[in-house]
Amino acid sequence: MNRPMVGRRAQGCAHGERPCSARGGFVLALVVFMLFAISVAGMTGYLVVSSEFELSKHSGQGAEALAVARAGLERFTAEQYGVVDDTVAYALGNGVATVTTRKLFARDSITDMYYIRSEATVDDIFTPGAPARRVVGGYAIHHRRPLAHHAVVMVGADNVEVRGGGEAHGWDYKTVADCPGGGASQITGVITRLSVTESATDDIEGSPEYELWSGGWAEIVDSVGLRWDVLSDPNFAVDYENTLPSFASLPADSFPLIRYTGWVNANFTGRGVLIVDGVFDPGSSFVWDGIVLAKEVDDIIQGDLDGILIAGFEGPNTYSTVDFRTDVNYHSCYVYRANETLAYLELLPNTIFEVN
C-alpha cells in the first residue's frame, strides 16, 4: 500500500520548482533589509565624511584668504614708491587681494598717515558665488620726501679733493617763485669722513662749507632717511632698469626712478633719481637734474649735477680719496621732485588687524 508523502515537498514544492510560494520568501526579505541597512550606513558614512571634508576645505580656504590678505597688505606696502595708489589687486596663491588706501592725517609737510585695507577672496570652483573672504587693515606712514638734505655732496670716502673745475654749492639755485620747495635753506657743501680740500675758495660753498663725519658711510646711511637695501634690491621694481627713458616723451615734471648695476661709466643726460648699485663713474658728458644715489664712486668723477649726490651705502668707498671734478649745485626744485619719487610707505608695527 502506498503511503502519502509528508513534508513541504509533499505539499507541492518539488525540487527545482520555482517560484515556490510555500517557502514564504524569508531569506529574500532579509537580504533586502540588509541591503537597505548597508545602503543607509553607506550614505551616513558618506555624509559624515563629505561634511568633514567640506568643513576642512572651507576652513582651509578661510585661512588661506587671511594669508592672502596679509600678503597683499605687506606686498603693497613694500612695493610702493612715489604717489600712493588708491587701489591695487594682486593674484596671490589661489586668491586675489584687493588693497585700498585712505589718507587719514597729514602729520607734517613730508609725512602722512594712511589706512591700508586688504580684502582677499579665495574661490571654490564648486561655490563660485560664495568665496572665502577675509579683510585685514593696517596703518602706515607715507614718507613723501624721505631724503634728508644734509649736504649737496655726501661721500663715504676718507678724503674729498675738489679741483679741476669741480664745485659743490650748497646754496639753492632756485627761488620760491620757481617751484614748490624752491628757495630752500642753504645746506652743507660736502660731507665726508676725514678731510675736504678745494683748489679755489669758491669751489665749495654752503652752510657750513663742509662737515667731517667720523662715522663715514654708516653715519651717512643712518641719516639720509632712505631704504638703500630696498632701492638696490633687484626684486624692487623701478621705472627703468639699466636703461634710460626717452626724456623727451616724458612730462616735464616726471622724475623717474632709474637703476643701474655694476660699474657705471655715466656719460648721459637725464633727470630723476639715478640709483647706481655699483661704482658711479661719471664722465665729462654726464648731466643730471635730480638725485644720484650710488653704492660708491670712482676715484675721479666729472660731469654736472643739479641736485644732490650721495655715495657710500654699503661700506667705505673703495677709493679712499676722491678727485672731485663734478659740478654739483643745489637745485631745490629738482631735488624736491626727485625726492617725491623716493616716497615710500612704512607700515607701523603692531597695527595690522583683521577687520571684523
Add this chain to the structure above:
Amino acid sequence: MVLSSVVILLVSHSFLVQNRFYATQTIRTSVQDNARAATELMGREVRTAMEGGVVVAAAGTLTIRSPLALSVVCNRDGIGSADVYTEGGESDLDTDEIAGIAHRDPVAGTWTAVNASWSTLNGTSGDPAGECAINGADTLDVAGAFHRIANLNTLFSPVPAEGDVVMLFRETTFAIQTSELDPSTLGIFRAAYGDSLVEFATGVDTTAQFQYRTVGGTYVDVVTGAALAQIDALRLVADARKPAPTGGVDDITFGWSVNVPLRVVR
C-alpha cells in the same frame, strides 16, 4: 528549523552589533564634532588677540583682548576728545562688545589698554569728519566713518596725540568648568566683558585645559605677571568624553587640541 534558527540568530546578532556600532559611531562623531566645534569657535577669537592681549592665563580660565577697530587720531578736540576713523563707522561697530580702548606708543609700538564702556567713550558732539578733513584726511564718501572718542584724559596720561594709533577692543573670557547642562561632565563657557559666563560646549573631559607658550619656550598651564606679554601661542586642549551607548563599555573619548599662534596687531 535548525538552519532557520541559526540564520535568525546570526542575522539578529548581526543586526544588534550593527545597531550598537552605529550608535557608538554616532556618539563618536558627536564627540568629535563637539571638540572640533568648540576649538574652532575659541580659536577664531583667540587668534585675533592683540599684542599683550592675554589678560588671564590659567589652566581653566583664559581672558583675551582682541581688536574691534584700529584708528589714527586725526584730530584732537579739547583736553579729552579725539576724532578717529573706523571702517564702516559706528554702525559697523558692535558697541556692546567694546570693553575698552588701547593707545599705541608711537615710539615703542607697544599698546597700553584700559577698560571703558562705549557709553564712556562715545563722543556725540562736533564735526569729526570736518575736523579731520582740515588735518588732511580724505573723507570723501566716508564722512560717517569718522567719530569722536571722549574722556580720553581720564583714561590716558598723556592723552593720545594727533597721528597716534588707538584701538577699540573686546575682552572675552573662556572658562572650563562644571557643565550646567550636564553636571556629570565639564563644559566650555564664554563671556563678553561685563557679562556672565554662558556655556557653549558640553561633554568636555577633565583633561581639557588651556596652555600657553612664551616666546621660544614650552607650553605651560599658568602664566602670570610680566610674562603674560610674552605669550606668543596658545594651546586649546578640548578633550571630549561621552558615556558609551551600552553598559560595561568604556566612555567614548576624543583627544583633541589646537595650537593657536598669536600674530595679530604685533
